[in-house]
Amino acid sequence: xTDLACAHCRGTNEDRLWSGDLYRVVLxxxxxxxxxxxxxxxxxxxxxxxxxxxxxxxxxxxxxxxERALRAELAPDKINIASLATGxxxxxxxxxxxxRDDPTFPEPxxxxxxxxxxxxxxxxxxxxxxxxxxxxxxxxxxx
Amino acid sequence: xTDLACAHCRGTNEDRLWSGDLYRVVLxxxxxxxxxxxxxxxxxxxxxxxxxxxxxxxxxxxxxxxERALRAELAPDKINIASLATGxxxxxxxxxxxxRDDPTFPEPxxxxxxxxxxxxxxxxxxxxxxxxxxxxxxxxxxx
Numbered sequence: 001x002t003d004l005a006c007a008h009c010r011g012t013n014e015d016r017l018w019s020g021d022l023y024r025v026v027l028x029x030x031x032x033x034x035x036x037x038x039x040x041x042x043x044x045x046x047x048x049x050x051x052x053x054x055x056x057x058x059x060x061x062x063x064x065x066x067e068r069a070l071r072a073e074l075a076p077d078k079i080n081i082a083s084l085a086t087g088x089x090x091x092x093x094x095x096x097x098x099x100r101d102d103p104t105f106p107e108p109x110x111x112x113x114x115x116x117x118x119x120x121x122x123x124x125x126x127x128x129x130x131x132x133x134x135x136x137x138x139x140x141x142x143x
Numbered sequence: 144x145t146d147l148a149c150a151h152c153r154g155t156n157e158d159r160l161w162s163g164d165l166y167r168v169v170l171x172x173x174x175x176x177x178x179x180x181x182x183x184x185x186x187x188x189x190x191x192x193x194x195x196x197x198x199x200x201x202x203x204x205x206x207x208x209x210e211r212a213l214r215a216e217l218a219p220d221k222i223n224i225a226s227l228a229t230g231x232x233x234x235x236x237x238x239x240x241x242x243r244d245d246p247t248f249p250e251p252x253x254x255x256x257x258x259x260x261x262x263x264x265x266x267x268x269x270x271x272x273x274x275x276x277x278x279x280x281x282x283x284x285x286x
């Protein structure tokens with residue numbers, strides 16, 4: 001099912017780290033929160049428990065693989081995981097590396113910024129993430 | 144490992160729906176968000192990927208069971224799942240039923256309230272949740 005009003009259905013202008021038949025993994029470029037990534041289900045599904053059980057496991061394995069890859073690459077102070085999509089219900093899971101100097105630490109990323117942060121991703125980050133995810137999740141389709 | 148400064152290590156004054164050797168499920172009584180529940184790991188673990196793989200699966204199966212039970216009992220407009228614990232890193236996962244008239248809908252629950260909400264849980268809710276979780280997760284220990 002596709003909803004043309006839904007940005008996650010359209011899936012344009014995404015910086016993809018991995019892409020498959022059922023879901024993709026994208027890098028979100030949010031100032032002060034570089035490294036923020038998402039697992040986005042390809043079809044317009046509302047809740048993870050709407051999926052057949054094997055696909056629920058696949059979605060969660062992707063989230064765990066993404067957490068492992070972000071920890072290995074960035075060594076964040078904390079990882080945040082969130083599946084919200086309250087206003088536009090298309091299943092996607094945020095995996096967000098948190099650092100003591102990020103704009104809202106230790107509060108949730110959705111709160112107003114308490115400070116600015118100039119953190120940038122290390123050189124080659126996206127390529128190494130792609131390799132790590134391919135190793136954990138299998139070959140990626142066309143990104 | 145236990146950290147006496149950590150409320151989730153102490154685990155006092157909790158309204159428990161399920162309790163086992165590795166984790167428990169508790170009901171949070173947050174005004175306007177009744178039905179908000181948490182899976183709390185019993186030991187002071189920072190990230191889900193710090194757990195051995197079988198325990199990662201157990202934690203996630205508990206989250207899915209909790210989502211299914213909340214959907215069956217409350218038919219919310221949306222479910223939010225979040226594992227944050229940014230300031231006090233003790234693994235716990237929020238499973239939050241969202242309703243169009245809740246205080247922050249469609250924004251995250253951590254944002255300022257836009258309205259008040261007098262939603263109350265249906266009679267017998269906690270008992271039915273306990274039964275559903277026992278059926279899905281096995282027998283509970285002493286609550």
